[in-house]
Amino acid sequence: MFGIMLYAQDNDERMCGERMGNGTGSGWPPPAKSNNEQLWTWSFAMLPYTSGANPNDPSGLWTCPTMPPTWNSASEEVNDTVKSSYGIAEDTFWGTYGTVGVHSYVTTLIARPAQMILLGDTRWPGPGISARFLDWDYAWMGFWHTRRCNYSFWDGHGEALRAIATVTDEEANCMWAHHIWPHAVHLAARHNARAEYR
DSSP states (O other), X not given: OHHHHHHHHHTTTBOOOSEEESGGGSSSOOOSSOOTTOEEEHHHHHGGGTTTOOTTOTTXXXXXXXXXXXXXXXXXXXXXXXXXXXXXXXXXXXXXXXXXXXXXXXXGGOSOTTTSEEEEEBOOSSSEEOGGGGGSSSOOBOOTBTTBEEEEETTSOEEEEOGGGGSOSSGGXXXXXXXXXXXXXXXXXXXXXXXXXX
């Protein structure tokens, strides 16, 4: 969480994208190491800000002790990422591989930082999470902490919530941004969610 905030401070208050890439073809600062035109994720961008935390350490910073990541690197959608128990809110951070202006927010434009989700528990092999996971047939959004997911918010606080509670009928009170999918899509996912999310 704090690594992401430090990244933003170093980059004109702009957050990294969920996935970025094509090396020098990107409209964002280059990765922490030369990546030979490969695609890379927010977690890869965070490595310089995590005090050298080993991303492969099963008991380390990137691993939830309750539900360690189990996915296989072969299923990764990008080249440079971190095997992690956590995902960034893809509605806010979705990137278009190598395109200038990777989809993300300037931190000063967040109207309700204590309400908008930044990070959360996940078992998804990709770098991001979304309220749409409520409607999918996989346990990708966290529910293993007494049926709750640990979320971090843009103001820096953390909160354990049932995933289904993050989507409200009123769009203004929903905890997800809506740059990719309109609120109606999230709301439909909420209404169709499986029993473990309720």
